[in-house]
Amino acid sequence: LQKQGIELIFFDRVLPNFEASKVVVDDYNGAYTATEFLIKKGYKRIAHIGGSKEFIISKKRFKGYTDALKKHKIPVDETLIYFGGFQEKNGVDGMQYLLGAVNKPDAVVAVNDPVALGAYEVIKSRGLKIPKDIAVVGFSNNPISAIVDPPLTTIEQPAYEMGRVEEKR
Template structure:
């Protein structure tokens, strides 16, 4: 026997209210008295009433859904950022659609199509290492759909962004190594297509200048964040006639793999070579030796990005503001340095 699906009419009859009053109560309209709204919500829950989101979206022109596109799930960074974003979105009455791009431009483009098909009210985006063309993201601007970048951002688009001070974090990490007596500090950098890689490299160079340590371009290796290649690059550095006495890595996964390679060579960390990472990934404090790293307020980044997006959604297009939030990092000193 087919179960009867509860409708607004059923709730209205039960409470002796008009359909329009029940409808406004279910959508949180301010014109409905709090006790009336409470009675409607309690009965709706008791009767297992399911709101027709399609019908509501046709009336309000909103789906109360935001999209989140991230480049990868291999590290703990993006899951933590998403948790922060979802907390803010949920409190504001928004559901989330999440896609990860597997660090490929083509998948990122496909993910934006998914977001458009789902008619999201706005999107949060952190781009892939391959992304150099942003036409697929500019579509959202043309359609009047707000977009906020976080972590990995696009400078071509004048929209809100949430980042950390990568330059300062890198500067303090390398300064720490120099203050510990290290003079030949190598840098395993990320791809130069990413602004975070560029800023961390610049912070590295600035720290060397500040402490009168000569810059050696042979000690800087930019790579595509494919962890399988770290072994090749670290062994190359260790095989140099004058090898480095420290390595500053663009992120924690790179730093953790660096430590494993060094140990397999029979060298000690930090006695023979110190290692510092960036991000404070979950496992950075669990490895042996525990990794010195630059911590980012990842959950707060997600929260700030979601709040900026919701603020944009609630504004008229002409009132959108391209706010840039820059959060501070913290140097976490552990045994690897």
């Protein structure tokens, strides 16, 4: 396509060694901010439900999560980490795993909003209250995040605006 003069713009997915315009979310800082937000609210046993391990997005968000814990002298507890995928079902599976742990989490940083909503489903089915018993933070600000009860705290991923900015360049 580039040889034909058609400009390519990658959104939030980048191919290594391929020159093209790209618009990407700061996955590392988003996850770092989400984790630090929970720490500042007083949560100590903060879990992570990540996406598929092989994806860069999962790696960057996991690194942001672990770096925030380390900065605040909170040990990274492997029993509070679950990698699955990016769908609501993966949030269900991850939350079931985490609630089966001996030392259950008091908060969760999810790789995205669908995963966070899957976690919500399990938390509520166990009679637990969000955020009193377990807080949850998502990533992407999916429109449904505002209408679930309680509304999901989420990191904004302004896809439309990011695309508009790149188009104008």
